[in-house]
Amino acid sequence: MRPQIQNNAEEARGRHSRPRHYTRGLSPLMVRIMVVNSMALLILVGGVLYLNQFRQNLIDERIDALLIQGEIIAGALGESAVGGAEATEIDLAPARQIITRLVGPTDNRARVFATDGRLIADSRFLAGDKRLIEETLPALEAQPGFLEQLEDGLHRLLDGLSPRPAAPLSVDRPGMRGADFMEVSTALEGVPTAQMRMRADNKLIINIAVPIQRFRRVLGVLLLTAQTEDIDRIVRAEQMLTVKVFGGALLVTILLSFFLGRTLVRPIRVLARAAERVRGAIGREENIPEFAERMDEIGDLSRSLSDMTRALYNQIDAVEQFAADVAHEIKNPLSSMRSALETLEMTDKPEVQSRLFAILREDVKRIDRLITDISDASRLDAELTRGEMDELDLAVMLNMLVDAYTTANNRRGVDVVFGDYEAGVFVMKGIEMRLGQIWRNLIDNAISFSPEGGTVKVAITRQSNRIFVTVEDEGPGMPEGAEEKIFSRFYSERPDTEAFGSHSGLGLAISRQVVEAHGGSIHAENKFADDGSVSGARFIVELPLLR
Numbered sequence: 377m378r379p380q381i382q383n384n385a386e387e388a389r390g391r392h393s394r395p396r397h398y399t400r401g402l403s404p405l406m407v408r409i410m411v412v413n414s415m416a417l418l419i420l421v422g423g424v425l426y427l428n429q430f431r432q433n434l435i436d437e438r439i440d441a442l443l444i445q446g447e448i449i450a451g452a453l454g455e456s457a458v459g460g461a462e463a464t465e466i467d468l469a470p471a472r473q474i475i476t477r478l479v480g481p482t483d484n485r486a487r488v489f490a491t492d493g494r495l496i497a498d499s500r501f502l503a504g505d506k507r508l509i510e511e512t513l514p515a516l517e518a519q520p521g522f523l524e525q526l527e528d529g530l531h532r533l534l535d536g537l538s539p540r541p542a543a544p545l546s547v548d549r550p551g552m553r554g555a556d557f558m559e560v561s562t563a564l565e566g567v568p569t570a571q572m573r574m575r576a577d578n579k580l581i582i583n584i585a586v587p588i589q590r591f592r593r594v595l596g597v598l599l600l601t602a603q604t605e606d607i608d609r610i611v612r613a614e615q616m617l618t619v620k621v622f623g624g625a626l627l628v629t630i631l632l633s634f635f636l637g638r639t640l641v642r643p644i645r646v647l648a649r650a651a652e653r654v655r656g657a658i659g660r661e662e663n664i665p666e667f668a669e670r671m672d673e674i675g676d677l678s679r680s681l682s683d684m685t686r687a688l689y690n691q692i693d694a695v696e697q698f699a700a701d702v703a704h705e706i707k708n709p710l711s712s713m714r715s716a717l718e719t720l721e722m723t724d725k726p727e728v729q730s731r732l733f734a735i736l737r738e739d740v741k742r743i744d745r746l747i748t749d750i751s752d753a754s755r756l757d758a759e760l761t762r763g764e765m766d767e768l769d770l771a772v773m774l775n776m777l778v779d780a781y782t783t784a785n786n787r788r789g790v791d792v793v794f795g796d797y798e799a800g801v802f803v804m805k806g807i808e809m810r811l812g813q814i815w816r817n818l819i820d821n822a823i824s825f826s827p828e829g830g831t832v833k834v835a836i837t838r839q840s841n842r843i844f845v846t847v848e849d850e851g852p853g854m855p856e857g858a859e860e861k862i863f864s865r866f867y868s869e870r871p872d873t874e875a876f877g878s879h880s881g882l883g884l885a886i887s888r889q890v891v892e893a894h895g896g897s898i899h900a901e902n903k904f905a906d907d908g909s910v911s912g913a914r915f916i917v918e919l920p921l922l923r
Contacts (some may be wrong), residue, residue: 825851
């Protein structure tokens with residue numbers, strides 16, 4: 377047994393020695409709130425930043441535009457750059473002039489291949505194309521700043537996350553031929569073809585190969601090439617705009633999450649610290665703070681904890697008072713027994729000894745009765761806490777109880793009467809054994825104060841959602857001002873016909889405790905006759921109605 381107790385003590389010390397979360401600088405609850413709120417934003421922005429579909433749509437639109445442009449240029453070449461109807465080759469002078477006029481103002485590159493695969497015209501080397509001159513000039517690169525480096529790094533990261541379409545390498549070398557391009561070979565068969573290719577710097581280009589035809593005869597192929605840097609710039613601009621919006625939204629989200637976390641975490645921390653101080657404090661100067669101004673779950677929690685603390689203090693006070701009352705009540709018969717024993721040692725008279733032995737026997741019975749009632753009262757809280765409440769019909773219960781009293785025919789000849797009540801009208805939820813204890817206490821108390829041949833009346837009524845049970849006697853009533861005292865522990869106001877100490881004074885106190893545990897109330901009052909004299913006592917028990 378001792379090792380088990382030691383293990384429990386060590387476990388309790390371990391629990392108390394664990395660091396409390398409310399002692400940390402940043403609350404885990406606040407971190408969770410921030411992470412959860414930011415996660416949805418990150419997912420949304422991540423989907424926006426993943427602009428592959430947007431990029432592909434722009435490329436598809438560019439391909440469609442290039443196909444139209446290529447067909448227009450190829451048609452112009454077929455109509456204007458070819459000799460008679462029987463011509464088999466393209467006239468280079470008109471062809472170069474048409475390419476310079478139609479392709480020169482654009483950023484596209486046009487190449488013309490003959491049917492044997494020779495490159496016969498290239499807009500890159502025609503007069504008026506400034507790109508060749510610009511590409512030969514040395515680039516003056518300025519040293520990028522921090523923001524530019526950050527932006528470039530972000531772009532590289534996004535480019536790394538976005539899969540590039542599989543594309544063959546671009547062909548751009550002296551002596552290139554049409555056979556180097558699969559799209560040109562396909563166009564020579566009369567089918568316009570689009571092909572994505574990859575430059576040496578991993579930039580995509582778009583090749584459009586359109587057959588140059590004259591009377592359905594293929595005389596060559598126009599290869600129109602467009603860059604995709606402008607599409608990359610559009611995508612990157614959208615990404616950077618999204619990043620800026622995301623940064624602002626993330627900042628607002630963090631601030632709002634921090635505010636929400638503070639409104640939740642701070643009062644919880646205050647309540648936790650207060651509860652810790654209450655647990656370890658010697659005295660009662662520490663109370664649970666109430667956030668009375670908050671009409672939410674935090675306010676409900678603080679008020680519940682405050683009520684629980686007050687109930688705990690009240691329970692401690694009740695236990696202390698109960699212990700003091702028990703000590704006082706047991707001390708009285710013990711003092712009587714000690715006096716009787718001391719007197720018994722000093723006398724040898726038989727009649728005196730007989731009286732002293734009688735006193736000792738009565739005191740022993742009184743102590744036994746006190747211990748029995750005290751044990752029952754001390755178990756009452758635990759039983760009311762653990763007990764399961766069932767549906768009970770109070771009218772049926774009281775009828776059976778009164779029948780038992782009538783059958784028993786008590787020694788003082790007091791009649792206990794109860795009217796006829798319909799079953800199913802006075803239904804409530806309760807613990808049957810403890811409710812029966814209330815009625816027995818009240819009826820026994822009424823019988824003890826009733827005169828011989830008197831009557832104890834038991835009645836039950838209902839008003840709205842409450843049940844009222846009354847127990848009346850025809851005795852002398854209660855002393856003035858004793859209506860509340862009689863419910864105190866160990867308070868006993870007994871008739872003269874009963875011997876002193878025959879009751880412990882716990883019956884009515886236990887009855888009130890049981891009634892309040894069932895959500896009801898009990899009080900006592902005197903009955904008065906027509907002439908104003910006291911004609912008995914009345915106990916009224918109020919309990920909640922189930923239906």
